[in-house]
Amino acid sequence: MELDPKRYAGKRLLRREIPLSTTALREALQHQYFKQIPTLRKEKNILYCNRCNATQPHLQNINCQNCGSTHLYCRNCIQMGRVSYCEFFYEWAGPNPDWHIHNNPCAWEGELTKHQQIAADAIDQTMKQNGKLLVHAVCGAGKTEMLFQGIATSLQQGKRICLATPRADVVRELLPRFQQAFPTVTVQALYGGSPDKTGDGQLILATTHQLLRFYHAFDVLIIDEIDAFPFHADPMLHVASEKAKKQTCASIFLTATPRQKEKRQIAAKTLPHVFVPVRFHGQPLPVPASKLCFGLHKQLRKGTLPKGLLRWLHNRRNPTRQVLVFLPTVVLADRLQEEAIEVLLPFTQKILPKRETETLIRTVHAADKDREAKVQAFRNRETAIILTTTILERGVTFPSVDVAILDAAHDVFDEAALVQIAGRAGRSPADPTGEVVFFHEGRSDAMDKAVRAIQVMNRRAKRL
Amino acid sequence: MNLCVGCGEAYTSRPSWSTFFWPERISLLCKDCEGSFHRLKDSGCPSCMKQIGSSICSDCLKWEKTSYQGVLEKNVSLYSYEPFMQDYIARWKYRGDYVLGKVFEVEFQKLYYQHFQDTKYEVVPIPLSAERMAERGFNQAGELAAFTRAKRKDVLGRKHGEKQSKRSRLHRLTAENPFQLLSEPPQYAVLIDDIYTTGTTLRHAAQVLQENGTDFVAAFTLIRG
Ligand SMILES: [Zn+2]
Ligand SMILES: [Zn+2]
Ligand SMILES: [Zn+2]
Numbered sequence: 001m002e003l004d005p006k007r008y009a010g011k012r013l014l015r016r017e018i019p020l021s022t023t024a025l026r027e028a029l030q031h032q033y034f035k036q037i038p039t040l041r042k043e044k045n046i047l048y049c050n051r052c053n054a055t056q057p058h059l060q061n062i063n064c065q066n067c068g069s070t071h072l073y074c075r076n077c078i079q080m081g082r083v084s085y086c087e088f089f090y091e092w093a094g095p096n097p098d099w100h101i102h103n104n105p106c107a108w109e110g111e112l113t114k115h116q117q118i119a120a121d122a123i124d125q126t127m128k129q130n131g132k133l134l135v136h137a138v139c140g141a142g143k144t145e146m147l148f149q150g151i152a153t154s155l156q157q158g159k160r161i162c163l164a165t166p167r168a169d170v171v172r173e174l175l176p177r178f179q180q181a182f183p184t185v186t187v188q189a190l191y192g193g194s195p196d197k198t199g200d201g202q203l204i205l206a207t208t209h210q211l212l213r214f215y216h217a218f219d220v221l222i223i224d225e226i227d228a229f230p231f232h233a234d235p236m237l238h239v240a241s242e243k244a245k246k247q248t249c250a251s252i253f254l255t256a257t258p259r260q261k262e263k264r265q266i267a268a269k270t271l272p273h274v275f276v277p278v279r280f281h282g283q284p285l286p287v288p289a290s291k292l293c294f295g296l297h298k299q300l301r302k303g304t305l306p307k308g309l310l311r312w313l314h315n316r317r318n319p320t321r322q323v324l325v326f327l328p329t330v331v332l333a334d335r336l337q338e339e340a341i342e343v344l345l346p347f348t349q350k351i352l353p354k355r356e357t358e359t360l361i362r363t364v365h366a367a368d369k370d371r372e373a374k375v376q377a378f379r380n381r382e383t384a385i386i387l388t389t390t391i392l393e394r395g396v397t398f399p400s401v402d403v404a405i406l407d408a409a410h411d412v413f414d415e416a417a418l419v420q421i422a423g424r425a426g427r428s429p430a431d432p433t434g435e436v437v438f439f440h441e442g443r444s445d446a447m448d449k450a451v452r453a454i455q456v457m458n459r460r461a462k463r464l
Numbered sequence: 465m466n467l468c469v470g471c472g473e474a475y476t477s478r479p480s481w482s483t484f485f486w487p488e489r490i491s492l493l494c495k496d497c498e499g500s501f502h503r504l505k506d507s508g509c510p511s512c513m514k515q516i517g518s519s520i521c522s523d524c525l526k527w528e529k530t531s532y533q534g535v536l537e538k539n540v541s542l543y544s545y546e547p548f549m550q551d552y553i554a555r556w557k558y559r560g561d562y563v564l565g566k567v568f569e570v571e572f573q574k575l576y577y578q579h580f581q582d583t584k585y586e587v588v589p590i591p592l593s594a595e596r597m598a599e600r601g602f603n604q605a606g607e608l609a610a611f612t613r614a615k616r617k618d619v620l621g622r623k624h625g626e627k628q629s630k631r632s633r634l635h636r637l638t639a640e641n642p643f644q645l646l647s648e649p650p651q652y653a654v655l656i657d658d659i660y661t662t663g664t665t666l667r668h669a670a671q672v673l674q675e676n677g678t679d680f681v682a683a684f685t686l687i688r689g
Contacts, residue, residue, distance in 0.1 A: 062562040082560045
């Protein structure tokens with residue numbers, strides 16, 4: 001019998017993920033193409049899920065009609081298909097797949113800046129040596145392009161590569177860029193609901209959750225936005241990324257806003273790192289301004305917008321830029337009165353004259369069904385002002401925007417979030433600056449830290 | 465501190481005297497999730513609980529002009545099918561997250577006895593096809609039937625596994641009855657299913673029972689779709 005190792009290697013699959021008939025699978029097992037692995041394991045009397053390592057209370061009982069008994073199943077990783085005690089994982093035990101050795105895989109012809117090149121060389125070296133590297137690159141440094149050189153080298157060595165990022169939006173944005181850069185390589189995008197599910201590509205772009213599908217699969221694992229929620233908050237994803245690596249594997253971590261843990265590792269020199277403090281267009285990061293608004297909390301609770309915001313909109317240096325307005329919670333976004341939003345209309349005329357008023361101003365939040373379409377409309381400059389929760393905090397790029405953060409002292413806006421949000425402004429070489437304003441009713445520690453962090457990065461950039 | 469089975473958030477549930485006697489009744493959901501289920505009002509269609517007007521609805525009148533006239537006495541449902549519920553049910557059934565169903569036990573049982581107090585009634589769950597059962601490992605209608613604690617008879621089976629959602633409504637109305645009788649049906653039957661949408665499935669099942677000697681068939685469902 002013939003089975004394609006590329007399709008099955010590097011995974012622990014549930015029965016329903018294997019498109020073989022019962023007899024074909026039995027035959028494959030007899031040929032020892034697969035070995036069966038229990039779905040749960042017991043260590044010191046504690047049961048663990050063999051896919052995500054979860055334990056109680058994530059393991060719950062099901063009264064299972066398939067085996068006629070009551071047993072545990074894992075709720076923690078159920079979005080990848082239910083792991084039940086009475087089933088097995090199937091792990092490939094057949095011949096190793098021959099990943100293609102590409103002679104000259106990279107078709108990207110752009111040029112890196114001096115600082116991008118330094119990082120690209122470090123990434124390349126790390127991949128060659130199966131090492132670890134933290135790439136600390138400011139928002140807008142052009143990190144994707146810095147990866148191309150190392151990925152090209154790895155492909156020349158016939159390696160298998162995965163880039164994992166927390167958000168499906170970003171995977172979708174990256175796919176065409178990688179397909180263009182590596183036209184002869186099988187590049188696949190995996191995310192919840194992605195058209196491709198097989199995961200047999202040599203270069204995989206995936207949401208971090210999708211790493212759960214893999215087991216000892218990759219020679220190179222790049223984890224984007226290492227500091228982002230959910231990666232830094234969800235232990236399951238760390239388990240998933242460790243399991244997805246082969247025994248020897250290069251790990252590249254990307255971040256614009258390292259957290260304490262990474263900062264400590266950098267200081268203690270336990271994690272090699274490279275720092276790119278300059279945006280690819282060479283201009284400094286916009287430093288947020290702060291505006292104190294008395295009665296801000298009360299106004300937001302009543303569903304109105306602070307006068308300070310309107311005053312700022314009125315006095316913007318470049319009134320034609322689109323505006324991103326961040327709100328701390330969905331509740332507050334929902335509460336905004338229509339009259340409050342209408343007050344913004346006059347400002348939209350300068351941003352997008354001659355547009356219909358309907359779509360000029362939009363609100364968007366995480367559970368919003370039209371989220372993708374609304375973000376796309378903003379990107380297409382069909383929407384002038386977008387009011388949003390933190391979902392647009394990172395990853396998404398708009399060429400020319402000013403940014404306002406209402407109640408910037410709110411808990412949801414930690415230092416990393418504020419730096420990321422500020423990093424939305426001034427992304428394009430054609431308009432490399434932008435205004436960022438924190439509206440608040442009493443400064444928070446995180447606000448001060450964010451401003452200081454941005455200033456430090458700008459100073460370091462200048463010194464280079 | 466508990467973790468809400470709906471959203472996974474930690475919450476504190478207030479113990480009361482009833483949770484002292486029945487610890488399993490400590491709510492499995494946080495207040496936000498619990499409040500997102502919408503109970504149906506009794507004021508809808510008296511025959512199917514559709515939440516329009518207070519007389520027999522047009523759907524039910526249509527059924528009276530078909531060969532299914534009179535096969536189903538009435539349908540009683542607990543909740544409406546709003547987006548939160550749609551998502552919740554999808555996670556329960558299609559993802560197979562078994563514990564999500566437990567949340568319905570107490571209220572489902574209470575409403576059952578408000579309508580079918582007499583012990584002459586026996587519950588008959590709508591069966592799953594063999595393929596679906598193999599996928600899921602449990603039948604949500606069977607779970608709901610068990611929640612009622614009423615006498616239960618699994619007397620219906622599926623003839624062939626064909627995905628119903630892929631057929632048009634007209635096709636479904638005229639299609640062959642997918643159910644068959646496995647054993648002696650009860651005299652007073654209450655069919656149990658997770659959702660009453662067009663009522664076709666339940667009427668097919670009711671017809672099989674009626675043709676085989678059942679005197680009374682009603683439907684008791686979690687959701688009126
Ligand atoms: Zn698991
Ligand atoms: Zn089982
Ligand atoms: Zn009706």
